[in-house]
Amino acid sequence: MTPLRWGIMGTGGIARSFAEDLRLTDSGVVAAVGSRTRATADAFADRLGIPGRHGSYEALAADPDVDVVYVATPHPMHHDNAMLALSAGKPVLVEKPFTMNADEARSLVKFARDRGLFLMEAMWTRFLPHIHHVRSLLPQLGDIVTVTADHGQWFPQDATSRLFAPSLGGGALLDLGIYPVSFASMILGTPSRVVSMTSPAFTGVDAQTSMLFGYETGAHAVLTCTLRAATPATASIVGTDARLDLAGAFYAPTTITLTPRGGTPTPHPHPDAGRGLRHQADEIARLLAAGETESPLMPLDETISIMATMDEVVAQAG
Structure with a gap:
């Protein structure tokens, strides 16, 4: 092409x-x-x-x-x-x-x-090789019970920084929390119940937000994000038959480990050149060449659903 x-x-x-x-x-x-x-x-x-x-x-x-x-x-x-x-x-x-x-x-x-x-x-x-592998392993997990993910980074308290500026959409949720929320959406879909808690930064944006999502299947997602500290940035998908653990940073090229119930953990490393941003560009080139207007891996309807969930997180947190 x-x-x-x-x-x-x-x-x-x-x-x-x-x-x-x-x-x-x-x-x-x-x-x-x-x-x-x-x-x-x-x-x-x-x-x-x-x-x-x-x-x-x-x-x-x-x-x-x-x-x-x-x-x-x-x-x-x-x-x-x-x-x-x-x-x-x-x-x-x-x-x-x-x-x-x-x-x-x-x-x-x-x-x-x-x-x-x-x-x-x-x-x-969504377009990283290890996430493609995660999708392929989901059937081995049985019924999904819990999804956990965190994303925290330490940022100096700087009123001029975009991350702390209300007028520029600052705060932990929009910048960092979008990763755990999107990850949970990929695995479990749209939650039927949202409970959240937030702590403000010195400028009024959220410095830390924690979320609990409930689903009709009975599954839970437990997610956190913060601007105040460097968290492990790991994720896990826990099923009735096995567990998948994504090493930090789970949202970037990393190692995934499959642990069957009562079995031996099997790590699957996924090294990648660069930061991993090129894969979405490759997907778009493929889709445009095929005459497509949406990606099946990041559908627009799901993007809307994720933004609606984020809206509910903000409302629940007050």
Whole structure:
């Protein structure tokens, strides 16, 4: 296939990681970057050897040399930036969390579906080799009883940091909690009951959020996220016949271990080049070549469901 020409909206850390990982695959190249200022776009492009650079998101969306747009701006901008690219007729990959809430997610999905355009949430974990392996092993676990996952990182208390800024969608839940919530959704689907608790940071965003999800099957998901400490970032799927443990960081390339009930643990390492972001780009290249507009591994309806669950977590936590 001819490599897809990617246009990146945003110049933050995740945008840089995506651009660097794209070098590890032949499915696509970064053709252009767009920022709110030309100087920022130039600095990003010069650092990564990107030919096209634009001083506005509108210019990037209109660039005829861009085949697909990756929206990597702060969370509150996702909806409008993705809408901008879709309005220009571009397929779009939107960094997680997809939007700030479920209503914004529904709006984007409807717009894309009405126009037959590709749209996907950039939950890159879904496309990693070890997650494909996890899916294949699920039948060996029996009935799923419990899913656990945590994601905590320590960040200095900096009022100027995006992570602590209410206006930029800061807080543990949107930045870190999306990984455990999406993981539980992949295994158990949409919860029928949500209970949550949160502790605020000094700026008012959530510094730590803990969640308990209940399902019609009787299964539970126990999930936590925090900005205040580095947690193990592990995950487990516990079934009546066996257990799967994902070593930290569970959301990145890692080792999974299958332990049958009363049996011997069997580790399955999954080393990978780069951070693992390239796999979602490979999937999009395959889907676009096939004329598809949604990914079966990260369906838009599930993305909406996840955002609705996050909304309920916030409501339950007060």
